[in-house]
Amino acid sequence: MSESVADPKRTKGGGANIVRYRGVIKRYGAFQALGGVELDVHAGEVVCLIGPSGSGKSTLLRCTNGLESIEGGEVEFEGAVLPRDERALRKVRQRMGMVFQNFELFPHLTALENVAEGPRTVLRLGTEDANRRATAMLAKVGLSDKGASYPSALSGGQQQRVAIARALAMEPDVMLFDEPTSALDPETIGEVLNVMKKLADEGMTMVVVTHEMQFARRVGDWVAVFDAGRIVEQGPPEQIFDAPLTDRTRDFLSHLGWTG
Amino acid sequence: MDFNFAVITDHWRFLVGGVGVTLLLAVLSGVTSLAAGLVIALLRLYGPRWLRPVVIFYIDSMRAIPVLVVLVWTFFALPIVAGITMPPFYAALLGLTVHLAAYAAEIVRAGIESIRPGQTRAAVALGMSPAQVLRRILLPQAIVRMLPAFGSLLSVTIKDTAIASVIAVTEFMRQSETVAGQSFQPIEVYTFAMLVYFLILFPVTRGVEHVYRRVAHLGRS
Amino acid sequence: MTFDWSVVWQHREALAIGTATTVLLTVATMLIAVPCGIIVAVARLYAWAPVRAAATAYVELFRNLPLILVVYWAFYVLPIMTGLGLSPLATGLAALALNVTAYNAETFRAGINSIRRGQVEAAMALGMSRAQALRRVVVPQALRRILPVFASTWVSLFKDTSLVSVIAVSELAYVAMQIRAQTYRVLEMLTAMAAIYWLLGYPQAKLVDWIQRKYAVTE
Numbered sequence: 139m140s141e142s143v144a145d146p147k148r149t150k151g152g153g154a155n156i157v158r159y160r161g162v163i164k165r166y167g168a169f170q171a172l173g174g175v176e177l178d179v180h181a182g183e184v185v186c187l188i189g190p191s192g193s194g195k196s197t198l199l200r201c202t203n204g205l206e207s208i209e210g211g212e213v214e215f216e217g218a219v220l221p222r223d224e225r226a227l228r229k230v231r232q233r234m235g236m237v238f239q240n241f242e243l244f245p246h247l248t249a250l251e252n253v254a255e256g257p258r259t260v261l262r263l264g265t266e267d268a269n270r271r272a273t274a275m276l277a278k279v280g281l282s283d284k285g286a287s288y289p290s291a292l293s294g295g296q297q298q299r300v301a302i303a304r305a306l307a308m309e310p311d312v313m314l315f316d317e318p319t320s321a322l323d324p325e326t327i328g329e330v331l332n333v334m335k336k337l338a339d340e341g342m343t344m345v346v347v348t349h350e351m352q353f354a355r356r357v358g359d360w361v362a363v364f365d366a367g368r369i370v371e372q373g374p375p376e377q378i379f380d381a382p383l384t385d386r387t388r389d390f391l392s393h394l395g396w397t398g
Numbered sequence: 399m400d401f402n403f404a405v406i407t408d409h410w411r412f413l414v415g416g417v418g419v420t421l422l423l424a425v426l427s428g429v430t431s432l433a434a435g436l437v438i439a440l441l442r443l444y445g446p447r448w449l450r451p452v453v454i455f456y457i458d459s460m461r462a463i464p465v466l467v468v469l470v471w472t473f474f475a476l477p478i479v480a481g482i483t484m485p486p487f488y489a490a491l492l493g494l495t496v497h498l499a500a501y502a503a504e505i506v507r508a509g510i511e512s513i514r515p516g517q518t519r520a521a522v523a524l525g526m527s528p529a530q531v532l533r534r535i536l537l538p539q540a541i542v543r544m545l546p547a548f549g550s551l552l553s554v555t556i557k558d559t560a561i562a563s564v565i566a567v568t569e570f571m572r573q574s575e576t577v578a579g580q581s582f583q584p585i586e587v588y589t590f591a592m593l594v595y596f597l598i599l600f601p602v603t604r605g606v607e608h609v610y611r612r613v614a615h616l617g618r619s
Numbered sequence: 620m621t622f623d624w625s626v627v628w629q630h631r632e633a634l635a636i637g638t639a640t641t642v643l644l645t646v647a648t649m650l651i652a653v654p655c656g657i658i659v660a661v662a663r664l665y666a667w668a669p670v671r672a673a674a675t676a677y678v679e680l681f682r683n684l685p686l687i688l689v690v691y692w693a694f695y696v697l698p699i700m701t702g703l704g705l706s707p708l709a710t711g712l713a714a715l716a717l718n719v720t721a722y723n724a725e726t727f728r729a730g731i732n733s734i735r736r737g738q739v740e741a742a743m744a745l746g747m748s749r750a751q752a753l754r755r756v757v758v759p760q761a762l763r764r765i766l767p768v769f770a771s772t773w774v775s776l777f778k779d780t781s782l783v784s785v786i787a788v789s790e791l792a793y794v795a796m797q798i799r800a801q802t803y804r805v806l807e808m809l810t811a812m813a814a815i816y817w818l819l820g821y822p823q824a825k826l827v828d829w830i831q832r833k834y835a836v837t838e
Contacts, residue, residue, distance in 0.1 A: 205519055232525040242520035246538040246616040256524040259534055290615040301520075308524060462820025464778035466792060467813050474799075475809040553683070560685035564785065571688060584695035591688055599683035 147374050150359045153181030156216060156312050156343045157202060163210030164197055164367075171197045173367040174211065179312070179360075184344045186354035186375075189364030190390060195347040198364075199316050202345065203227075203234045216311065232260060235305030239317040241297040243289040243304070250276065250285035253303045261308065268307075275303035279333050295326025299333055306337075313337065315346040331357075351396055355379050363387045405581045406590050416573030417594060423487065423569055424556045427494040431555070432548075434495060435502025442507060444532075453503070460500035465558050469493040473565040490562035498555060505547040509540035542610075542617030549606025553599055560595070570594065626804040627811040637794030638815060644712060644780045644790055649773065651716040656723025663728050674724070681721035687782045690714045694786045711783030711790075715776065722772050730765035731757060767831040774823045778816070791815060 157179040164172040172194045179185045187195040200206040201213060204220060204227040213220040215234070221227055243252050254272035257263045263271070276282055279299040289297055298318060305313060315334065319327045331350065335357050338344060348354060354361055355375045362372040363386065370386040371378065379396070382388050406413070442453040460468075472493035477484055484492070513536055521531040563572035570591065578587035627634070662674035681689070693714040698705055705713070734757045742752035784793035795812035799805055 203523055205522060228525045228527060231523060234523075236520070236523035238516060238520055238523075240514075240516050242514070242516040244517065244520075244535055244539075245618050246542065255534070259530055260525040288615060290618060304524070458821060458824050459817060461774065461824040462778075463813055463816045464781040464792070466781045466784070467809075467816055470792075470796070471809045471813055475806045478806045557685035560687050561782070563687070571685065574688075575691070578691075578695070584691075585699065588688065588692040588695060592684055592692060595685055595688060596680065596683050600679065603683065 147377070148180075148360060149374065150180055150183045151178075153183065154216075155179070155214070156181050156183075157345065158214040159198065159202075159211070160214065161211035162198065162201060162208050162213060164194075164201055164206065165209045171367055172201070172208070175367075175369055177362055177369060177372065179343060179345055181343055182341045183359045184338045184346065184357055185360045185362065186358040187345065187347045187362050187364060188349070188351070188354060188378075188390070190393075193364040194367040195364045196316050197367075199236075199314050199345060199347055202314055203231050203236060205236075228260075232256075232308055233311045235308055235310035235313045237298070237301050237305055237313065237315045237318050239320050241289075241294070241301045241321070243297050243301055245289050248286050248288055249281065249292065249300045252289070252300055253307050256304060256308045271307050272303070275307045276300070278306065278336075279303045280329075293326055294322045295329045298322065298326075298330045302330070302333055302337075312343040312345065315344065315348070317347050317349065319348070319350055349394075351379070351391075351394060363390065365390070401586055402583065403586050403590070405577065405583045405586055409577045409581075413570065413573050413577065413590075416568060416570035417598075419487070419567065420556070420559050420569040420571075421598075423490060423494070423559045423562065423567065424552075426491055427498060427559070428552055428555050430491070430495040431498035431502050431551075434499035435504075436506050438499060438503040439506035439510070442503065443510060444528075457500040457503055460497050463497075465494070465497050465561050466564060468497045469562060469565050472496070486562070486565050486567040489565060490559070490567045494555065494558055494562070498551065498558070501551055501554075502548075505544050505551065506540065508547070509544035510536055512543055513539050539617045542613050545606060545610045545613070549603060549610070552606070553603050556599055556602065557595075622807055623804055624807050626798070626802050626807055630798050630802075633794050633798065634791070634811070634815065637789060637791040638819070640708075640788070640790040640794075641777070641780050641792075642819075644708075644715065644783065644788075645773070645777045647712055648715040648719055648776055648780075651712075652719035652723050652776075655716070655720040656727055659720060659724035660727035660731070663724065664731060678721045678724050681718050682725065684718075686714070686718050686779055687785060689718055690782055690786055693717070707783070707786045707788045711780075711786060711788045715779065715783065718779070719772065719776050723769070726765055726768045726772065727761075730761040730768070733764055734760050763834050766834050767827070770827040770830045774820065774827055777820060777823060781816075 155178055157177075159175045159177040162172050162175040163170070175194070175198055177185070177198075187198065189195055197206060201208050202215075202220075207222070215230060220230065243249075244255065247255060250269065250272050253275050254265075254268040257268040257271050258265065261268075273282070273285065276285055279302055281296060281299055281303070284292060284296060284300070289300070292300065302313075302318075318334070319330050322330065327350070331353050334344070334346070334353070338357050346354070346358070358375050360372065361375050361378040362369045363378060363382075363384075364370070365386050371382060371384045373383070377383065378387060379391070382391065438453055438456075441449055469490060473484065473486060473489035476482075476489070476492075517535055517539070518531055521535045526534070559567075559569050560571040562569055563575060566572065574587050574591040578584040581587065659674050659677060662670050663678065666674065690711060693710050694707070697703075697710055697713060738756050738760070739749070739752045742756040743749065747755065780790050781792040784790060784796065787793060792812060795808050795815075799808035802808070
């Protein structure tokens with residue numbers, strides 16, 4: 139069921155399809171984690187994936203850059219089906235940025251070295267160019283003065299911002315966020331969400347798995363609600379949060395104590 | 399009971415020569431067993447599947463057989479089987495390497511496996527190849543994590559060189575035995591030997607602990 | 620070069636006795652080194668300063684000496700220090716016990732220390748005395764962490780018994796090497812010696828693995 143005509147409610151649906159999920163199926167042994175996911179992500183859109191834990195949101199994200207392989211359906215990136223060959227996949231990954239729940243900064247490198255690592259080792263830029271890019275990215279996330287610090291000396295929020303800078307340094311066409319604020323203290327969540335909003339305002343295409351409903355409501359352009367490996371409802375934030383069409387969505391939101 | 403430590407000063411050069419051999423044997427065995435252990439561990443983790451049980455068998459066998467037995471077999475039996483002659487020092491070096499590499503391999507494996515899988519995922523997400531992930535992200539962290547265990551292995555290596563005295567390597571233990579036997583003053587000689595070994599070993603363990611404390615945060619992800 | 624493996628079978632009785640002596644030495648050493656290790660560990664943790672210092676000095680000394688040297692030293696010094704004429708077996712046992720007690724003391728101490736202080740505080744908040752808290756809350760948890768390391772020490776001890784062969788104690792290594800000297804069957808006897816150690820040691824190593832898997836501590 140593909141949308142040949144852009145949904146009129148989809149404000150940014152006119153842009154090119156950056157990512158398309160076509161009937162994506164993912165199994166772990168006998169357990170079906172994704173049961174046929176259909177979703178488009180257009181250029182410049184912020185697509186938020188919400189839903190209960192274990193409903194497949196993070197799994198879909200990991201299938202997007204090939205960290206997990208799929209058993210059925212297709213993932214398309216910029217018009218081409220995601221390759222199965224590792225070498226080709228690596229090239230594709232260079233055009234996607236991923237931010238993890240546990241930051242996963244490399245502890246043996248300083249913040250600057252972390253951000254420069256991708257450009258240096260993968261893009262094979264010279265050290266000077268890589269460092270220049272890294273400095274610019276650190277400035278973008280507001281951490282210019284922390285370049286020489288090791289991750290162990292940074293707060294959670296700072297570490298996550300460095301992780302975002304590290305992904306941005308590859309100049310990706312899409313940013314994938316896997317519950318970026320779930321492991322943060324409440325005080326530091328704000329600084330990370332602000333950076334993400336800034337990115338969105340600048341027109342970055344983003345797929346965000348999140349529990350931060352306020353963020354999805356205010357910054358998201360399109361929201362998909364997951365349950366048991368399927369999307370039960372997708373639409374603009376106003377629909378999902380103010381006037382949901384399905385009971386599953388209503389249940390989920392009420393469980394979160396969402397009062398709008 | 400009356401002690402005469404002149405026996406030590408009389409044979410000073412002989413004994414110090416022994417210390418030199420001890421340290422040389424320890425350092426060489428340390429380096430070779432580390433290199434071999436690294437290769438073996440990487441083969442076990444990333445090599446062909448059929449090689450795995452072979453490596454595991456080798457490692458577990460070295461955990462079962464005493465160093466003394468390995469050294470004696472290498473010096474006396476291996477020449478018969480291989481038709482070569484081997485001077486005691488090289489037999490000791492070979493025997494110690496074969497024995498210690500098993501322990502080194504386990505330390506390397508544990509170090510790499512102790513790193514969170516998220517680190518690999520993050521590196522792969524940037525587009526790194528498996529070789530790059532290993533070289534730039536996993537090994538640097540693993541080396542830091544392995545430091546305490548390697549310090550302890552170094553200490554064991556130095557102690558094991560003393561067993562090489564049994565196959566006539568002229569390291570410090572052997573030289574001490576010779577002096578003790580000829581002078582009929584074993585108490586003074588062996589007490590002195592204990593002092594020397596302690597003065598070598600104690601700083602090694604303390605030194606490694608000190609270095610580890612300062613770099614531990616580089617391995618914590 | 621011909622090999623005569625029957626020499627191993629011919630001397631099977633002597634080898635069996637040697638093996639039994641090895642096992643006996645291992646068990647006897649542990650029977651001494653466990654209680655003594657507990658005493659030294661407790662001394663390091665709870666005794667008053669001079670005793671604590673002495674216990675620490677003892678542990679640090681014996682963990683930083685090659686065992687083979689301790690064996691020789693015990694052989695020459697102990698008879699003079701204690702005034703007793705000790706058999707080689709007893710001397711070997713004493714050297715092994717001195718060595719393993721130090722390692723056990725460190726294992727026990729580290730195990731007890733690894734239990735968070737909050738556990739003792741929580742127990743005492745319930746009204747337990749410190750001794751009760753130790754017995755009912757700390758020791759059971761500490762045992763889980765101690766057991767894998769202790770099992771590892773046991774296997775090391777089993778292998779280290781070979782070192783008392785240098786003072787002519789008739790355990791497996793000494794017996795095998797004596798037979799070699801008498802029969803000139805070098806390859807056969809040395810390989811048999813290695814094989815017997817392997818047969819006994821391999822299952823022990825696997826058992827240690829099992830124990831470590833079963834009692835692995837995840838925070």
